[in-house]
Amino acid sequence: MTVPEVLFVCVHNAGRSQMAAALLQHHAAGRVRVTSAGSAPADEINPAVREVMAEMGIDLAEEVPKKLTVDAARAVDVVVTMGCGDSCPVFPGKRYLDWELPDPAGQGIDAVRPIRDEIDRRVRALLATLT
Numbered sequence: 001m002t003v004p005e006v007l008f009v010c011v012h013n014a015g016r017s018q019m020a021a022a023l024l025q026h027h028a029a030g031r032v033r034v035t036s037a038g039s040a041p042a043d044e045i046n047p048a049v050r051e052v053m054a055e056m057g058i059d060l061a062e063e064v065p066k067k068l069t070v071d072a073a074r075a076v077d078v079v080v081t082m083g084c085g086d087s088c089p090v091f092p093g094k095r096y097l098d099w100e101l102p103d104p105a106g107q108g109i110d111a112v113r114p115i116r117d118e119i120d121r122r123v124r125a126l127l128a129t130l131t
Helices: 016-028 047-054 070-074 109-130
Strands: 005-010 033-038 078-081 095-098
Touching: 005 016, 005 070, 016 033, 016 047, 016 109, 047 109, 078 109
Parallel strands: 005 033, 005 078, 078 095
Antiparallel strands: none
């Protein structure tokens, strides 16, 4: 049995996609390979995102935004986009999901928590379809 692979993509890879990847990795406990990337990566993870994830016991201190590559998208089974628009590559045979979610960029912790919680709900539902 192969381990499913999921790639989360947003523009800056500093908020939504980082939260989704960390949450799926946390909940899957090794049953899924998880990566994230951005079409125009930021220099660092959004501090409010780091903080709300730390509230759940998930440490993003070592994470950095990564550039989306064609090879990264080609290597996975599922691509979940979060507002990257036309800059996300599309390959036949991949499962694509587009999650419309508010961008946490420039938002305070109180605004980022509900985004995190919605991502967590969606990640859990995705995990149920993968394992």
